[in-house]
Amino acid sequence: MNEFELIRRFFSRPTADGAVRLGVGDDAAVVAPTPGHDLLLAIDTMVEGRHFFANVPPATLGHKILAVNLSDMAAMGARPRWALLSGTLPDSDPDWVAAFSGGLFALAERYDVSIVGGDTVRGSRSFTLAIVGEAPVGCALTRSGAQAGDDIWVSGTLGDAALALAAMQGHITLDSTTLTALRTRLEMPDPRVALGVKLRRLAHAALDVSDGLIGDLGHVLNASSVGADVELPLLPCHSALKTLLNGANRPLALRCLLAGGDDYELCFTAPPVARDALIALSHELALPLTRIGVIAAASGLTVFDEQRLPLPSLPAAYNHFSNGLRP
């Protein structure tokens, strides 16, 4: 199957989005932006051996390459609209590509995102997806708006994906029910798009936790010229991770919780006056939103342990050019 057949067969689906004037099949797609809105632009790449294992089910890969980009849109409070996919493949195995495409489009349809173009080339397996979203002019959430006195919040639970990976790599043992649940969090993350849109009017700053809480929260602190105090006992996590935290594997559990990649939860700051609204929003979305600390005027990030003592050292954030496979 050649490049053009591959695209036609697996990546050209009709869209219900009337703003798509021209989709896959020309030199570029043509779409109509919504008046009164800014555009949000992001891109993310996943490389085999680096971001996923060679034997991962292709449907989960199709899901994840879109999910990580939707997560960027969520972090900005944007509504995701249109995506471009570039796939580098070692071969053109139709079954593999069909499954990948199935995972991709299932998630795209759930969020009304249209795949409007792409590129396929031969090489070692990797995927790059670029996404275009929209937010009302001036309403996008950034990393730079955090203010001293803000509460720090996170959605969902932290460390699930890193814990799954640790188990898959043999560093720890988990019962099969737990592993299955955590592995779904690693391979099929659920981007917090609905939350992001609602946070536009509530949060001062936001980002998604993709490289680990400490490193990512650090970006907010740098961009906002503030510091933070975070309470370890408040960090929301799976019960399996909580158990590990209190045993011999505490160092690994801390790494998963504080510096594990692939959480794709939102971390945001909001003034205390927004607490009731955020609790109501948590119920509305059926998504835990947890206060984990406060923004401080002085720079620096301190994590307090169960005895309210500062952790003497913090695990490093994931870095694509200095770490090996996560975590």
Added chain:
Amino acid sequence: MNEFELIRRFFSRPTADGAVRLGVGDDAAVVAPTPGHDLLLAIDTMVEGRHFFANVPPATLGHKILAVNLSDMAAMGARPRWALLSGTLPDSDPDWVAAFSGGLFALAERYDVSIVGGDTVRGSRSFTLAIVGEAPVGCALTRSGAQAGDDIWVSGTLGDAALALAAMQGHITLDSTTLTALRTRLEMPDPRVALGVKLRRLAHAALDVSDGLIGDLGHVLNASSVGADVELPLLPCHSALKTLLNGANRPLALRCLLAGGDDYELCFTAPPVARDALIALSHELALPLTRIGVIAAASGLTVFDEQRLPLPSLPAAYNHFSNGLRP
């Protein structure tokens, strides 16, 4: 040097574009689209060993990954505006990245394109760039507007890049002046952005010639449900290619001319009434525009040789999943 330092040092430059509300450094860039315009979206990937040699000067790579995307914008009659770059690199050699970035930004500045975001990951070397352009609502040029009786035109010369590659691979010998000139066409293609914008009101259909004239013109014919007669002697080419056409290397010369990749010229159709305007435009842009044939109502593509006899077979277009290295 880690991922964040790499991006900060080499890919975060201030932009003069007031529409860029937020550039590199958050989860997504924020830009303000121009009212009354459609958005044009495209993406292209270049993989080492497939689209470029390992020893190619990095500045030319930075140029080319943007140039091929600008060429897609040109083909649509769009003004390119904002780009996202994802680079997969085997290491973070600062000299290499600095040179790559220099080539990228030199071209970006020439066309007022802002690099507003990106991603860097470790892996075998490849680059993906996504571009966003604009065209007045409904004015984008597509592949589907060709009409029987239209002239078929191409800009510049065809086959230069493929001929350079053939020489670099030892299939033919070229004098060093010629090779240098043709190699520049291969490594530093000049996207026809100014032409594309001007063609909005003159052409019926357009695309860029990236995989070879025959294959690419074939896309126009399919999309427009028409056919074409093309005159080989009219095809504009370098004098070195013309010489080869009349000698023992004629088959290779035909492949370069008709199916050589990486031309990045525009092929477009226009009614005969537009001829004078196109000749004037050619002078204005100091860019050859050559009539090479006509659109026919009946489907099929025929190339007539110097004796006005149809070529019995046409070289296949470049296909990323069935051919080896070009040409």
